Structures are given as structure tokens and as C-alpha cells.
Amino acid sequence: MVDGGGSETMNARVVVTGMGVVTGCGTGQTALRDALRTGRSSVRPMELFDVSTCRCQTAAQVGTLENSSDRIPRKAWRRLDRVSKMLLTAAQEALEEARLTSGPIHAPLVLGSSGGGIRSGELYHRALLQNQSRRHAATWLSDYLAQQQPLHVQRFFDVTGPILTLANACASSANAIGYSAQLIAHGEADCVIAGGYDALCELIFVGFDSLMAATPTLCRPFDKRRDGMVLGEGAAVLVLETFERASARHADILAEIRGYGQSIDTHHITQPHPEGDGAYAAMRLACEMAGVEASEIDYINAHGTATPQNDAMEAKAIRRLLGVRAADVPVSSTKAITGHTVGAAGAVEAVISILALKNQFVPPNVNFESPDEGCALNVPAAAQPRSLRTVLSNSFGFGGLNASLLFSLP
Amino acid sequence: MTVTITGIGVVTPLGLEVREVAERMARGERANRVGPVDAAQFVRSDRLRRCTRITHFAVAAAAQAVRDAGLSIGDESYPRVGVISAVSKGPIEYSRKFHAQFVRGGAKGASPMLFPETVANASASHIASVLGLTGPNTTLFGDAAVGFNALAMARDFLKWNLADAVLVVAPHEHDDIFEDAYRRFRWLLPKIGFSEGAAALLLARDEATPHWGEIVEVDRGQPWRRRSEIPNLLAAAPAVSSAARLQVPLKTLSVSGDEKLSFPGAQRLCIKDSLGEAFAAGALWQVVFGLQQAQTHDNVLVTCVGLNEQVSAVLVRR
Structure with missing residues (x-):
């Protein structure tokens, strides 16, 4: 193991001025916040493709998305792939909230995705394998290119900066947000549009199923009976700016990004380090960058996939970080509500963390019924009103990648 | 701050030695396919047993760059070496194989051994593991110019003191379907052949001895x-x-x-x-x-x- 790369304090204050989100819970912050408050899970039987031969038969699927932007022509909307529609919907909400809807936006676009447009590639591949019509081949192939979805954002919202697409598995968009914050903190940009997106696809669904990492029952993070994750899909976009720029244009400041830590376990391609060394390193680095003591953390939005290995190691790492406060600080995974949105998870959970700060509540860890001695944490099964000032969000991915983001109220 | 290139490594259809490849290019030789490349020739590790061609290319190029820079695995003079992998297509061969297994035989026909290697950041993870590089590790997706994005990000990591050195690797494996698609839609000039291989550059701050x-x-x-x-x-x-x-x-x-x-x-x-x-x-x-x-x-x-x-x-x- 690892350190991941030194910590530094942020040279400038980095704030969030706009957020947009699409998950199985619905479109927009309100739908997500309501689902979190009531503990309503969006997991349902899989309808997008045939999973009858899989152990797991459920997923948190995004419903039909309507075009809510007058910047996207109706004809163009109809031709877009699902994941582009999710990303554009999230971007629209974020840019509206940040009041960046008129004129070109000179900002880098830094997004994370594990699969990108892979579903389109699958449709093409399936048509080839089964000698089906390839009438849509051109669209499928161009949508399969990983840069295609960010290109749609650039085109429709007139974003003129460079594109960066990070593909760090389930840590992709947490890394994208962290890197964006560093770009701003070090004066390389004064505004960055950051986030992540991933749609359900056969390759990833069957992949986790084949590894016995997906649950045939219920997703129960940190529960003694947990037996795997449930996949989801979605997109989340955040507008990040310097505090000075946001203040100068009287933008509403939703939260501040105080710290970011990343690390790598060199332990195994799919399994985390059993002692959680990499996870601990990422959390510690985020706190060091923020100049925040672990004792100041009020809530942790855990990666919490509900696989036996992840939750056990994450609990160890969190206990190591929090010390005696581990019994008090609420820790919850929201993946039983949103599903594991893979490359989008870091961004979706960044939005959840900021919603928790903004609305002063701890999101619930639904389906948590039987505490596990190996995961001895304060896990709330229902949403709790609570005074929150500083929130940590974890995202870990295949390849041993770990990322932690630390948010606070401005 | 000056960013120096202290080591380079390549895997190309004309060979794995920079000087030899340059001489062959100067003689007008052309090739598009890389023969069998076994990364174990450069570094031995169980992690490489089931990996894809793209990972073999990436690890072989990375190991050469590290060796070219005069580093050995776990070199204490560079405690924090990051890895940035720049890919345009990722591990297509295993992705296709895994997906075909599912389409033809259902979930039970899909090998769990293949799936982890279909993930885009598998190469970067294997490089970190087999070469013991524990600095920031990231994979970037994009068109051909993504290799330069990776160089810019490496410069950031060095400038921000997140790493002492950064290995930038860009691997690519050939795929018939993609070639067919690109040809069909005339996305590339007909005279250009589709190729494969990898390149790696080890970047460090100015205190390191510049090699290249x-x-x-x-x-x-x-x-x-x-x-x-x-x-x-x-x-x-x-x-x-x-x-x-x-x-x-x-x-x-x-x-x-x-x-x-x-x-x-x-x-x-x-x-x-x-x-x-x-x-x-x-x-x-x-x-x-x-x-x-x-x-x-x-x-x-x-x-x-x-x-x-x-x-x-x-x-x-x-």
C-alpha cells in the first residue's frame, strides 16, 4: 500500500454553486432529497435488458427523461443515448442553479465515468453477433466513444474549455471532482464543471453478477446479512468556482470543498486491502488538506457497497480515522436507495453530502436491520435531523483506487 | 518548475527499442500489428497472468521507461511515483469476449476471470502493483490527444507536489470491429493503417537528472x-x-x-x-x-x- 500522493492545503477556497442530479429516485435534487428523507429505495426489477440468467434481478433504473432544456432541439434529444440524456439533464439543473445559462461558459469540463457510452457499444456488438439490423450503427458507434457524452454537454451548453474524462472505475467522479477542486485551488481555473455519469449496461451488470458481488436479495450496507450490491445508474454535475468569483457574481454558495484525498491499494484488482489501508489514507489526506481534525467530521457518506469485503474494510478504516468517536459519528451508505451508480457514484454522493449539509439531516442506510460486529459503526437506518457542518464522502473502485472528498458549509 | 522526461519506453509494430524502431522507420519500413508481447519479460508478477494484450503493452512500455530512467522497483529516491494512463478505446478484446459469452450463453457462460480486466483502469492498476508505484493513479479517456492531457495532468501532480515522478502511459490494442466501423464511416483516411502498441514517459521535477x-x-x-x-x-x-x-x-x-x-x-x-x-x-x-x-x-x-x-x-x- 500506499499513500496516493501527499496532501496539501487548498490554496484558494473552492465552492459549489450549482448541482444537478439524475438517479433512479428521479430527476433533480428535490426528488433525491425526498427519497433520502423518506428512505424510499428506487431499486426495482430490471427492465432495461434481460437478466433472467443472472443471480441478481434488480437495479435502480432511471425512468424516461424528458427534455427540459430549450438549448437542446427536440430532434437532437430523440437521437441521444440514455446516458447522454442523464448527463445533460443533470448539467442543465446544475448550470441553472449556478445561473450560468447565458453565453459561453469558459470552464474545463471534468467528468468521471466507468462505462461511458458502453451501452451503445453493446447494442452494436449484439447486432453483429446475432446478425441483426445495424441500421443505427453509426449512432451506436459514435455514442460508444467515451468522449461523446461530454461533447454533447459542450455543444448544447456552449462550454468552451477542455474536456477531461476520468475512468477510475467506481472512484471516477470523486476523482474528477477532487482534481477539479485542485485546478481551482492552484489557480489553473476559476470555474470547473465537474461530475460523473454511468448508465446500466450488460457488461457491468453481468460482470458484478459473475463475481457474485451483486445481491440476489436486498442491498444491505453494513448489515450482518449483507450479500452484495445492487447496481444503479445516473449522473450528477457540480459547478465549482473560487469563492471570490462566486461572491463577486452573487451566486448562492451551497458548500465548500475543503479537502480531497486519493490513494491506491496495490493489493488486488477487485478486492480492497482487508485492513482498509488505502481507504484510511484517502480519508486522512482529505482531512489533512482541509486542515480538519477527524473529530470535526459530523457525518460520513460511506462507499458502502454492501459486499462483505468492502463494508468490513471500510468500517475498519473509518474506526481508525474516527477513533473513539466512531460510536457517535453517523455513517451511512445511500446505495440501497440510489443503487451503486458506478462511475457516477462519487458525484451522486457528493450531491447527497451537500444536500445533507444544506438540509441538516443524515441520510439513511436503508435495509440496515442486523448490526455486524465487524462493522461496528453508528449506522442510522432512518433519516435523522442533525446539525452538520463537515461531511466526508468516500468512493472506492476496482484497481484499488480510493477517493475521499470533504465538504463543509460555507 | 521544470518537468523533465527521465525515461521512455515503447511497444510498436516495428519493435520495442526506440533507436531500432527509428532506424526501421527511416528505412521506410511499415507495420501495424505488434507480435506477442509478454510483460513478464520486463517484470514478473502473478497479477499479469490473466491480463489483456493492452495491459501487456502498457506494462512493457512502463517497465522500459522506469528502467530507462535508471530506477529500480521500489526505488527510495522516488517514494511517490504516480501513474496516468491515457486510453482511447480501453480493453476491447476482453470486453467483446465477455459480452459475447453473455449473449451466447447467458450469465453462467460469462467468465468472472475476464470481467475485472475489461475495466478501463485495469492497466494503470496493474502497472502500479507490479512496479510498486503508489502515487496518484488515474486513467483518462479521450481521442488521440488524450495522451497530451495526461502529460498536462502529470505536470499538475508534480507542480502541486502530489508526486515525485509520474509515469504517463498510453496503450492501445487493435480491434477488428472498430477498424471496420472506422472504415465504414470514413472516420480515418484510407491510407492510414490501424495499429496498436504503447508508449510511456517518466516525468520528474527539475531536481532529477534530465535524460531525454x-x-x-x-x-x-x-x-x-x-x-x-x-x-x-x-x-x-x-x-x-x-x-x-x-x-x-x-x-x-x-x-x-x-x-x-x-x-x-x-x-x-x-x-x-x-x-x-x-x-x-x-x-x-x-x-x-x-x-x-x-x-x-x-x-x-x-x-x-x-x-x-x-x-x-x-x-x-x-
Whole structure:
């Protein structure tokens, strides 16, 4: 193991001025916040493709998305792939909230995705394998290119900066947000549009199923009976700016990004380090960058996939970080509500963390019924009103990648 | 802060030694497929038993770059070495195989051994593990110019003191379906062959001994929407502007295609004639062979026009 790369304090204050989100819970912050408050899970039987031969038969699927932007022509909307529609919907909400809807936006676009447009590639591949019509081949192939979805954002919202697409598995968009914050903190940009997106696809669904990492029952993070994750899909976009720029244009400041830590376990391609060394390193680095003591953390939005290995190691790492406060600080995974949105998870959970700060509540860890001695944490099964000032969000991915983001109220 | 290139490594259809490949290109040889490459030839690890061709290419290039820089695994003079992998297509072969197993035989027919290797960041993870590189680890996706995005990110990591050195790797494996698709839709010129391989550059801060040269300027990439915009975007790219302001005339211009840039007296190098189109790997080959061709103290401008996303450039000094 690892350190991941030194910590530094942020040279400038980095704030969030706009957020947009699409998950199985619905479109927009309100739908997500309501689902979190009531503990309503969006997991349902899989309808997008045939999973009858899989152990797991459920997923948190995004419903039909309507075009809510007058910047996207109706004809163009109809031709877009699902994941582009999710990303554009999230971007629209974020840019509206940040009041960046008129004129070109000179900002880098830094997004994370594990699969990108892979579903389109699958449709093409399936048509080839089964000698089906390839009438849509051109669209499928161009949508399969990983840069295609960010290109749609650039085109429709007139974003003129460079594109960066990070593909760090389930840590992709947490890394994208962290890197964006560093770009701003070090004066390389004064505004960055950051986030992540991933749609359900056969390759990833069957992949986790084949590894016995997906649950045939219920997703129960940190529960003694947990037996795997449930996949989801979605997109989340955040507008990040310097505090000075946001203040100068009287933008509403939703939260501040105080710290970011990343690390790598060199332990195994799919399994985390059993002692959680990499996870601990990422959390510690985020706190060091923020100049925040672990004792100041009020809530942790855990990666919490509900696989036996992840939750056990994450609990160890969190206990190591929090010390005696581990019994008090609420820790919850929201993946039983949103599903594991893979490359989008870091961004979706960044939005959840900021919603928790903004609305002063701890999101619930639904389906948590039987505490596990190996995961001895304060896990709330229902949403709790609570005074929150500083929130940590974890995202870990295949390849041993770990990322932690630390948010606070401005 | 000066960013130096302390080690390079390549896997190309014309060989794995920079000097030999350059000589073969100079003789007019052309090739598009890399023969069997076993990364275990450079570094032994159980992690490589089931990995894809793209990972073998990446690890082989990375191990050569580390060796070229005079480092050994776990070298204490570089405690924090990061890895940035730049890919345009990722591990397509295993992705296709795994998906075909599912389509033909249902979930039970899909091998759990293949799935982890289909993830885009598998190569970067394997490199970190087998070479013991525990600095920041990231994989970037994009068109050919993504290799330059990776160089810019590596510069950031060094500048921000997140790493002592960063290994930038760009691997690419050939896939028949993609070639068919690209040909069918005329996304590439007919005369260019589809190729594969990898390139790796080990970057460090100025305190390290420069071996190959230094990066004078590297762009983050600028998006293009219409081909007619490309000449202006390229001319305005910081690395190209810097090259135009050089007091010593530019000697080498390494281009990805038919970029319309005028640097009188500069020798124009286009490796695609010899090595074909290898997307992200090809962009870093341009840097490597541009540097290889240059004389000491010469400046080399490397430009890349990606298929559908961005134009970018990097200015390096031998």
C-alpha cells in the first residue's frame, strides 16, 4: 500500500454553486432529497435488458427523461443515448442553479465515468453477433466513444474549455471532482464543471453478477446479512468556482470543498486491502488538506457497497480515522436507495453530502436491520435531523483506487 | 518548475527499442500489428497472468521507461511515483469476449476471470502493483490527444507536489470491429493503417537528472466542433505560440496528420506513415520519436488533432 500522493492545503477556497442530479429516485435534487428523507429505495426489477440468467434481478433504473432544456432541439434529444440524456439533464439543473445559462461558459469540463457510452457499444456488438439490423450503427458507434457524452454537454451548453474524462472505475467522479477542486485551488481555473455519469449496461451488470458481488436479495450496507450490491445508474454535475468569483457574481454558495484525498491499494484488482489501508489514507489526506481534525467530521457518506469485503474494510478504516468517536459519528451508505451508480457514484454522493449539509439531516442506510460486529459503526437506518457542518464522502473502485472528498458549509 | 522526461519506453509494430524502431522507420519500413508481447519479460508478477494484450503493452512500455530512467522497483529516491494512463478505446478484446459469452450463453457462460480486466483502469492498476508505484493513479479517456492531457495532468501532480515522478502511459490494442466501423464511416483516411502498441514517459521535477529532455509547454487540449476551426485553434495553442516565439528556430515538428503549420526549416515528422493510427499511444509515440530525432538542445513541437474532440500540442526540448 500506499499513500496516493501527499496532501496539501487548498490554496484558494473552492465552492459549489450549482448541482444537478439524475438517479433512479428521479430527476433533480428535490426528488433525491425526498427519497433520502423518506428512505424510499428506487431499486426495482430490471427492465432495461434481460437478466433472467443472472443471480441478481434488480437495479435502480432511471425512468424516461424528458427534455427540459430549450438549448437542446427536440430532434437532437430523440437521437441521444440514455446516458447522454442523464448527463445533460443533470448539467442543465446544475448550470441553472449556478445561473450560468447565458453565453459561453469558459470552464474545463471534468467528468468521471466507468462505462461511458458502453451501452451503445453493446447494442452494436449484439447486432453483429446475432446478425441483426445495424441500421443505427453509426449512432451506436459514435455514442460508444467515451468522449461523446461530454461533447454533447459542450455543444448544447456552449462550454468552451477542455474536456477531461476520468475512468477510475467506481472512484471516477470523486476523482474528477477532487482534481477539479485542485485546478481551482492552484489557480489553473476559476470555474470547473465537474461530475460523473454511468448508465446500466450488460457488461457491468453481468460482470458484478459473475463475481457474485451483486445481491440476489436486498442491498444491505453494513448489515450482518449483507450479500452484495445492487447496481444503479445516473449522473450528477457540480459547478465549482473560487469563492471570490462566486461572491463577486452573487451566486448562492451551497458548500465548500475543503479537502480531497486519493490513494491506491496495490493489493488486488477487485478486492480492497482487508485492513482498509488505502481507504484510511484517502480519508486522512482529505482531512489533512482541509486542515480538519477527524473529530470535526459530523457525518460520513460511506462507499458502502454492501459486499462483505468492502463494508468490513471500510468500517475498519473509518474506526481508525474516527477513533473513539466512531460510536457517535453517523455513517451511512445511500446505495440501497440510489443503487451503486458506478462511475457516477462519487458525484451522486457528493450531491447527497451537500444536500445533507444544506438540509441538516443524515441520510439513511436503508435495509440496515442486523448490526455486524465487524462493522461496528453508528449506522442510522432512518433519516435523522442533525446539525452538520463537515461531511466526508468516500468512493472506492476496482484497481484499488480510493477517493475521499470533504465538504463543509460555507 | 521544470518537468523533465527521465525515461521512455515503447511497444510498436516495428519493435520495442526506440533507436531500432527509428532506424526501421527511416528505412521506410511499415507495420501495424505488434507480435506477442509478454510483460513478464520486463517484470514478473502473478497479477499479469490473466491480463489483456493492452495491459501487456502498457506494462512493457512502463517497465522500459522506469528502467530507462535508471530506477529500480521500489526505488527510495522516488517514494511517490504516480501513474496516468491515457486510453482511447480501453480493453476491447476482453470486453467483446465477455459480452459475447453473455449473449451466447447467458450469465453462467460469462467468465468472472475476464470481467475485472475489461475495466478501463485495469492497466494503470496493474502497472502500479507490479512496479510498486503508489502515487496518484488515474486513467483518462479521450481521442488521440488524450495522451497530451495526461502529460498536462502529470505536470499538475508534480507542480502541486502530489508526486515525485509520474509515469504517463498510453496503450492501445487493435480491434477488428472498430477498424471496420472506422472504415465504414470514413472516420480515418484510407491510407492510414490501424495499429496498436504503447508508449510511456517518466516525468520528474527539475531536481532529477534530465535524460531525454524537458517539457517546455503542454496544452490541456482545446475542443473543436468543425474541422474548419482546427487551424486557428492549433495556431492559438500555447505550445504552438511558444514554439513560434523561440529564439532558436524550431528543428522538428512532429505532426499527427496534415496539420497546416509553418515553421521554416523545421523537419516534419509523421510517424503514422510507418506505424499507423494507434490513437492515444500514437500521440505519445510522436513525442518519443520527435525527441529521438532531435539533437541536444533542439526544440520539438508535437501536435495532435484528435478524431472528434480536441487539438493539442506539446513543446519539448531535448
